[in-house]
Amino acid sequence: MKILYLTDLYYNAKGRDYYEEDLYITGRLKEEFDIALCHPINSKSFEKEADLIVFRNTGPVSGFRKTYDEFVERVKTDNLKTFNEFTGKADMQGKQYLLDLTARDYPVIPTIDSIENLKLLGDFEKYVIKPKDGADSIGLEFLDKKELLKRNLENTLIQPAIDFEYEVSFYFINNTLEYALYAPDKEKRWELERYDFTRKDKEFALKFIEWNHIEKGIQRVDACRTRDGKLLLVELEDLNPYLSLLELDRKTRERFMNDFMNVLKKI
Numbered sequence: 657m658k659i660l661y662l663t664d665l666y667y668n669a670k671g672r673d674y675y676e677e678d679l680y681i682t683g684r685l686k687e688e689f690d691i692a693l694c695h696p697i698n699s700k701s702f703e704k705e706a707d708l709i710v711f712r713n714t715g716p717v718s719g720f721r722k723t724y725d726e727f728v729e730r731v732k733t734d735n736l737k738t739f740n741e742f743t744g745k746a747d748m749q750g751k752q753y754l755l756d757l758t759a760r761d762y763p764v765i766p767t768i769d770s771i772e773n774l775k776l777l778g779d780f781e782k783y784v785i786k787p788k789d790g791a792d793s794i795g796l797e798f799l800d801k802k803e804l805l806k807r808n809l810e811n812t813l814i815q816p817a818i819d820f821e822y823e824v825s826f827y828f829i830n831n832t833l834e835y836a837l838y839a840p841d842k843e844k845r846w847e848l849e850r851y852d853f854t855r856k857d858k859e860f861a862l863k864f865i866e867w868n869h870i871e872k873g874i875q876r877v878d879a880c881r882t883r884d885g886k887l888l889l890v891e892l893e894d895l896n897p898y899l900s901l902l903e904l905d906r907k908t909r910e911r912f913m914n915d916f917m918n919v920l921k922k923i
Contacts, residue, residue, distance in 0.1 A: 657921070658690045660706035662699055667715035669898070671846030674713035677901050681712070684913050689920070697723045703730065708923055709738045714896050718789060737923055740873030744894035746864075750789045751813055753892065762867070763860065764889040765880070768814050771805065782817035785809065820880035823890065824851050826861035827899060827912075828875045829919055833858055834912050837900055848903050860887045868894055872923060874916075 661682055665675040682691050692702060696711075697720055703709060709731075717724040731742050746753045754767040766777050769788070777783070783804050787795040788811050798817055799807065823845060824838035838851040853861075861877040868875065876897035878890040901909055 657707045658705065659685060659692070659920070660699060660702050660709045661685070661691055661693045661712060662696045662709060662714060663693060663712045664695050664714045665693075667713065669715065671844075672898055672900075674715070674898065677899060678713050680901060681913070681916075685917065685920075688917050696720060696727055699727060700730070703736055704734070707737065708920065709736055710920070711738060711740060712896055713898060717895070739920060739923060740875075740894065740896075741870060744868055744870050744873070744875075746868050746875075746892035746894040748895045751786065752788060754813060754815075754889075757864075757867075757889065762863065762889065763887060765815050765818055769809075769812065771809055771814070774801075774804075774814070777814070777816045780816040784815045784817050785812050786815075787811060788813055818880060818882060818888065820882050820888075823878065823880050824853075824857075824887070825900075826853065826857070826877040826879070827897070828861070828865055828877070829912070829915050830870075830872060831862070831865050832915070833861060834915065835904065835908050836861075837903065846900075848900050850905070850908075857887065864889060864892050868892060870894055872919070874899070 663674070663678045665678060667674050682693060685691050694702060696714055699709070728742050730736060731738055742748065754764060755769055757764045758767045768774065768776055782798045782800055785797050785799060785804070785807070804814070820842065822838050822840055822842055824836060826836045827834050836851040836853045836857070837848040839845050839848055841847060860879065864877050865875060873894065874897060876893040878893065879887045880890055881887055901912065904912070
């Protein structure tokens, strides 16, 4: 099988080395597949030669929006096989899903997009605003109510600044939970440790995987643990989630890679 692996080895992410993860993954994949790497902006010439396109650590697609939209259109019109498949309703489509899930009473940080609905969030010392088409914390700001009321909030999401204990991420291949990691120090989001999830934790994460209904892909469910012990969704990354593979113990990393390669072979 010929795999075209799309990534940006030069993307500079705070607290993460995307290129190290992708070099590790492709180093393993080349044992089983023929692999070619390139950035999405250069992929068109190679797409029809590949049996499968794997979309990985490209960084936020807002940096190459036109190219990305054209790529997704080719996926549909040319029936290109991709992993992840481009059917997601979460970050793949922007942040609208946070509004949709709030309206449906899912366990998500309450989210609105109009100052007229601020009362639905309640009174908080600080609020969080982020662009609807944002990613990787780009454009995220913390404002008090007075500052919030002065801002132009067009195409912006508003959330309460939740006082949480820690953030935790659940990593899935298709609908199988592979592992979970958490940040014990909430000020250091990407200093991660193994998280031994409970049955209730798994049920929480699966709610969002089942809602999104991606049959073929890797997804990361990011959540925060509130002071009263609840989990609330922060983000559902269904396009190109960073996996923190090199932070895992060897056994977990090997199991993930074996499952990953087995899934790719069946596409």
